[in-house]
Amino acid sequence: MEKRVIFKGRVLPYLLLLPQIAVTAVFFLWPAGQALRQSMLIEDAFGLGSEFVWFENFVDLFEDPLYFESGLVTAVFSVSVAGLALSLALYLAVQADRVARGGAVYKTLIIWPYAVAPAIAGVLWLLLFNPTMGVLPFVLRALGYDWNHQVNGGQAMVLVVIAAAWKQISYNFLFFLAGMQAIPRSLIEAAAIDGAGPARRFWTIVFPLLTPTTFFLLVINIVYAFFDTFGIIHAVTSGGPAGATNILVYKVFNDGFIGLDLGGSAAQSVVLMAIVASLTVVQFRYVERRVHY
Amino acid sequence: MVENRPWLTWATHAVLLLGVLVVAFPIYVTFVASTHTLADLVQTPMPLLPGGELVNNYLRALNVGLGEGAGTQAIGAGRMMLNSLVMALGIAGGKIAISIIAAFAIVYFRFPFRMPAFWLIFITLMLPVEVRILPTYQVVADLGMLDSYAGLTIPLIASATATFMFRQVFLTVPDELVEAARIDGAGPMRFFWDILVPLSRTNIAALFVILFIYGWNQYLWPLMITTDPAMVTSVIGINRMLAVGDDQAEWQIVMATTMLAMLPPVAVVVFMQRLFVRGLVETEK
Numbered sequence: 167m168e169k170r171v172i173f174k175g176r177v178l179p180y181l182l183l184l185p186q187i188a189v190t191a192v193f194f195l196w197p198a199g200q201a202l203r204q205s206m207l208i209e210d211a212f213g214l215g216s217e218f219v220w221f222e223n224f225v226d227l228f229e230d231p232l233y234f235e236s237g238l239v240t241a242v243f244s245v246s247v248a249g250l251a252l253s254l255a256l257y258l259a260v261q262a263d264r265v266a267r268g269g270a271v272y273k274t275l276i277i278w279p280y281a282v283a284p285a286i287a288g289v290l291w292l293l294l295f296n297p298t299m300g301v302l303p304f305v306l307r308a309l310g311y312d313w314n315h316q317v318n319g320g321q322a323m324v325l326v327v328i329a330a331a332w333k334q335i336s337y338n339f340l341f342f343l344a345g346m347q348a349i350p351r352s353l354i355e356a357a358a359i360d361g362a363g364p365a366r367r368f369w370t371i372v373f374p375l376l377t378p379t380t381f382f383l384l385v386i387n388i389v390y391a392f393f394d395t396f397g398i399i400h401a402v403t404s405g406g407p408a409g410a411t412n413i414l415v416y417k418v419f420n421d422g423f424i425g426l427d428l429g430g431s432a433a434q435s436v437v438l439m440a441i442v443a444s445l446t447v448v449q450f451r452y453v454e455r456r457v458h459y
Numbered sequence: 460m461v462e463n464r465p466w467l468t469w470a471t472h473a474v475l476l477l478g479v480l481v482v483a484f485p486i487y488v489t490f491v492a493s494t495h496t497l498a499d500l501v502q503t504p505m506p507l508l509p510g511g512e513l514v515n516n517y518l519r520a521l522n523v524g525l526g527e528g529a530g531t532q533a534i535g536a537g538r539m540m541l542n543s544l545v546m547a548l549g550i551a552g553g554k555i556a557i558s559i560i561a562a563f564a565i566v567y568f569r570f571p572f573r574m575p576a577f578w579l580i581f582i583t584l585m586l587p588v589e590v591r592i593l594p595t596y597q598v599v600a601d602l603g604m605l606d607s608y609a610g611l612t613i614p615l616i617a618s619a620t621a622t623f624m625f626r627q628v629f630l631t632v633p634d635e636l637v638e639a640a641r642i643d644g645a646g647p648m649r650f651f652w653d654i655l656v657p658l659s660r661t662n663i664a665a666l667f668v669i670l671f672i673y674g675w676n677q678y679l680w681p682l683m684i685t686t687d688p689a690m691v692t693s694v695i696g697i698n699r700m701l702a703v704g705d706d707q708a709e710w711q712i713v714m715a716t717t718m719l720a721m722l723p724p725v726a727v728v729v730f731m732q733r734l735f736v737r738g739l740v741e742t743e744k
Contacts, residue, residue, distance in 0.1 A: 169637075171634040197591045265471055
């Protein structure tokens with residue numbers, strides 16, 4: 167879509183674009199270029215010089231069992247977060263859509279965790295699951311289950327998944343509720359007259375009509391679990407114990423900023439950029455389609 | 460509700476209440492933790508009813524907060540929240556300002572390299588801070604912007620989403636308005652200030668709410684570029700207070716700081732809910 171009526175100006179449009187382009191160039195393009203360049207360099211042991219090695223860093227990376235493990239951890243983490251946050255949000259949204267009164271109050275009470283920073287969400291759940299003073303380990307111990315996420319990798323994963331999903335429910339809930347309220351009432355009523363109960367109506371009418379929303383949210387949730395959960399991991403487990411929660415984004419930070427392996431970290435950055443790029447393409451192609459729908 | 464089945468209505472409300480409780484439970488426990496002494500807290504399990512130390516803990520959080528290190532002054536939660544506020548306002552204001560003029564240029568002018576400029580902005584979507592950590596840090600260090608408000612805000616203010624949103628908004632503004640403005644002799648900047656900005660007021664407010672929360676909750680970026688305790692934001696401060704190695708973290712103070720740090724963004728969501736929802740939906744278009 168283009169404007170029919172425009173203004174004339176030779177210099178003005180460039181001046182208007184300048185701040186945005188300058189920030190993009192200095193803080194986005196230049197560093198991204200540096201990451202690409204650095205991903206093909208190996209520094210010598212004393213940091214004095216570096217050698218151009220083409221794709222050796224990438225070969226090392228893909229042959230590194232730790233990187234493979236981190237990829238696997240990321241996959242488990244994002245699928246669990248997306249699955250948990252989407253299903254709980256959908257379930258709550260269905261209930262909120264059904265109530266005749268009080269819907270707005272429930273909505274307010276469910277959406278506010280959106281405002282909580284991921285790192286803070288992590289700290290909140292860290293308190294609840296603290297092995298000595300936490301409430302939940304106490305309950306679990308009474309049931310005969312020993313909880314210590316500082317030692318047990320699986321439990322650490324459960325903890326970060328819960329914290330990450332807790333924060334994301336609000337967002338999914340809002341979009342599911344909006345999607346459901348956009349479904350024509352007459353469809354639901356016609357099905358009810360034909361004798362379909364609430365469950366049947368949900369699976370045969372509401373859920374199929376929500377598919378675009380669900381797919382959109384799935385992409386958003388995966389992006390969230392991949393990149394925005396850094397704060398949770400850093401605050402709660404620091405990738406441990408023994409790498410059990412070392413997701414890719416955390417590994418880039420850890421290897422580069424703490425381990426000072428510049429080439430390896432840059433190669434990981436490039437891989438992550440490729441992942442974001444493909445997720446963005448998926449999201450936009452889909453959004454195009456949603457406009458027609 | 461299509462059919463009238465009282466038990467179903469009750470079940471629905473019960474499920475929703477349970478959902479609300481599960482969502483609120485961590486906050487409740489945090490609040491309780493912020494009202495006890497440390498000695499009460501480290502019992503197994505910790506108490507689940509509020510204690511009497513509320514005022515003491517919050518005063519200590521505000522005044523002492525991060526505590527005194529070697530040769531450094533105590534950085535209280537007040538200072539941390541001020542840093543967070545400056546960062547959130549800087550990011551939200553900066554993003555809106557540079558995006559709205561960029562969108563204005565792209566929609567209302569024809570010039571060489573218009574589309575390349577548009578795609579250049581689009582690329583920022585694909586490069587979140589998390590994937591270009593080290594090189595971005597180097598750039599900021601070279602520019603001497605470590606431990607400064609400029610370093611905290613400027614690298615984060617380029618925004619493809621905000622530019623897209625303003626482009627969408629401007630495309631729906633009727634052409635007749637531009638024609639009328641031109642007949643009356645208004646130049647482009649006059650049109651921008653007197654017509655476009657007032658017309659997009661609600662969109663600006665909605666975007667501001669979303670970006671304020673985004674800025675307030677930043678983590679990785681301030682974590683990397685601030686080493687001076689006086690520049691610590693509240694989210695980072697909480698993390699530093701917990702990272703005490705083998706010592707017992709002062710959970711009651713940490714939790715009081717956490718409550719304080721959550722307050723501004725949560726208040727924004729609750730009290731500006733309509734703008735918030737609108738902003739969320741618009742930035743995802």
